[in-house]
Amino acid sequence: xxxxxxxxxxxxxxxxxxxxxxxxxxxxxxxxxxxxxxxxxxxxxxxxxxxxxxxxxxxxxxxxxxxxxxxxxxxxxxxxxxxxxxxxxxxxxxxxxxxxxxxxxxxxxxxxxxxxxxxxxxxxxxxxx
Amino acid sequence: xxxxxxxxxxxxxxxxxxxxxxxxxxxxxxxxxxxxxxxxxxxxxxxxxxxxxxxxxxxxxxxxxxxxxxxxxxxxxxxxxxxxxxxxxxxxxxxxxxxxxxxxxxxxxxxxxxxxxxxxxxxxxxxxx
Amino acid sequence: xxxxxxxxxxxxxxxxxxxxxxxxxxxxxxxxxxxxxxxxxxxxxxxxxxxxxxxxxxxxxxxxxxxxxxxxxxxxxxxxxxxxxxxxxxxxxxxxxxxxxxxxxxxxxxxxxxxxxxxxxxxxxxxxx
Amino acid sequence: xxxxxxxxxxxxxxxxxxxxxxxxxxxxxxxxxxxxxxxxxxxxxxxxxxxxxxxxxxxxxxxxxxxxxxxxxxxxxxxxxxxxxxxxxxxxxxxxxxxxxxxxxxxxxxxxxxxxxxxxxxxxxxxxx
DNA sequence: GTGGTCTAGACCACT
DNA sequence: GTGGTCTAGACCACA
Numbered sequence: 001x002x003x004x005x006x007x008x009x010x011x012x013x014x015x016x017x018x019x020x021x022x023x024x025x026x027x028x029x030x031x032x033x034x035x036x037x038x039x040x041x042x043x044x045x046x047x048x049x050x051x052x053x054x055x056x057x058x059x060x061x062x063x064x065x066x067x068x069x070x071x072x073x074x075x076x077x078x079x080x081x082x083x084x085x086x087x088x089x090x091x092x093x094x095x096x097x098x099x100x101x102x103x104x105x106x107x108x109x110x111x112x113x114x115x116x117x118x119x120x121x122x123x124x125x126x127x128x129x
Numbered sequence: 130x131x132x133x134x135x136x137x138x139x140x141x142x143x144x145x146x147x148x149x150x151x152x153x154x155x156x157x158x159x160x161x162x163x164x165x166x167x168x169x170x171x172x173x174x175x176x177x178x179x180x181x182x183x184x185x186x187x188x189x190x191x192x193x194x195x196x197x198x199x200x201x202x203x204x205x206x207x208x209x210x211x212x213x214x215x216x217x218x219x220x221x222x223x224x225x226x227x228x229x230x231x232x233x234x235x236x237x238x239x240x241x242x243x244x245x246x247x248x249x250x251x252x253x254x255x256x257x258x
Numbered sequence: 259x260x261x262x263x264x265x266x267x268x269x270x271x272x273x274x275x276x277x278x279x280x281x282x283x284x285x286x287x288x289x290x291x292x293x294x295x296x297x298x299x300x301x302x303x304x305x306x307x308x309x310x311x312x313x314x315x316x317x318x319x320x321x322x323x324x325x326x327x328x329x330x331x332x333x334x335x336x337x338x339x340x341x342x343x344x345x346x347x348x349x350x351x352x353x354x355x356x357x358x359x360x361x362x363x364x365x366x367x368x369x370x371x372x373x374x375x376x377x378x379x380x381x382x383x384x385x386x387x
Numbered sequence: 388x389x390x391x392x393x394x395x396x397x398x399x400x401x402x403x404x405x406x407x408x409x410x411x412x413x414x415x416x417x418x419x420x421x422x423x424x425x426x427x428x429x430x431x432x433x434x435x436x437x438x439x440x441x442x443x444x445x446x447x448x449x450x451x452x453x454x455x456x457x458x459x460x461x462x463x464x465x466x467x468x469x470x471x472x473x474x475x476x477x478x479x480x481x482x483x484x485x486x487x488x489x490x491x492x493x494x495x496x497x498x499x500x501x502x503x504x505x506x507x508x509x510x511x512x513x514x515x516x
Numbered sequence: 517g518t519g520g521t522c523t524a525g526a527c528c529a530c531t
Numbered sequence: 532g533t534g535g536t537c538t539a540g541a542c543c544a545c546a
Contacts, residue, residue, distance in 0.1 A: 019227040026233035084235035098148040100249045104155035106213035110250045114243050120229045121239045178538045200518045200545040277485040284491035342493035356406040358507045362413035364471035368508045372501050378487045379497045436523045458530040458533045
């Protein structure tokens, strides 16, 4: 699992890390029950602050994508991650909404945006950037 | 043009304002050449600070969606907004990517996400939230 | 004498007008003693506010490039414009300075900037933009 | 790095600061990767407001002369600043143009103006005012 | 009356 | 401790 951080991005480092772990799960590279490195080891590995890795883990725990077992380790949700609730879908839609609006202003057609999503799905599943 | 701000959202107020103006443009409610309220009038109207409106305006100016004509007023890009360049599309896709990844983890199918985008397009064009 | 104003420029309109009149003088199109349109006529001609033309004229008067004779008219300095004093040269240099610095940061060589100036001199004398 | 601000100049304070930082880069005193003071520390140092320094930094960031790494600090563009594009050269030329025109009106010869530029280059590189 | 600029002081997210 | 955001209130240049 390669993690690549853009230090000069406006996206916080902890979020970039969390998002890349999410992609790892989406891709099936990280499976239910798999364990993740300890905060300390991961931080050392990635050359970032322990707090930052910790924050990424807690972000994923809040979404129930992982389980943090104190003094033991971190594992991908072992029971599998349940299908999005209507609420979660709604929340996702609200986050995508301003981007779709911007696309429309930039004169992208509905089909072009749909294609963009389809391509993203493929890229994520293949692990290509 | 109704603007609705969530003061307790993690999305900065200036961004929420900018995004809703973008939806207004996408919906065709704000047409090229239309003028926007003065920073002061708008701020008073929305119950926020002048500088916050100013920041939203500058954000939109940077995207070339509006023109700030110094000491005169603010208007929607009068020449029309050009179609997204490949770069802009790429940037949009990168912003949507983590959301698509999250959708996949939440076991949404490609079609479900495509439908989500289609619905968003309709909602934005109709002006419904 | 064609005057072309960019309404969406950050350079104030009165300054753009004044600068173009200065180019007219530099080019020799406006000669000592030539008269300029009245504030009222010029404003109507250019579709701008009287105050704006007035301000441009006063700007040029302060530099002693023109003479405003109350209730009579505006003429190009009839005695000819004297060569820059050391002070005036100094002031010009100070205004050019930050632009030269920016050129250096952008890795332009001294010669490239000198060429830029030579070309500008030619363009101004020919009246090309 | 000495910064000298003229409070009674018509050039905004934030711009004066930015221009002097640009000179620092041009002079090589500020090298790629060097860090700049925090907005607060610099503001206190210079006796100005945090927001004014912030504005100068954002101005330089827009020009891609520096990088603002959120919540971490500000550094001189670490990859080095690329050579001016044709567009950037054009923009610079347009800014210099009215000054050259004024020089011509003040009967400066092409050579005198070229010398002025050459001297400016020397002064900037030496750090003399 | 408009946006531009500046100051002052506050809270927050991130590292 | 850093930059990001927000509020508040002021003066100025421009149209």
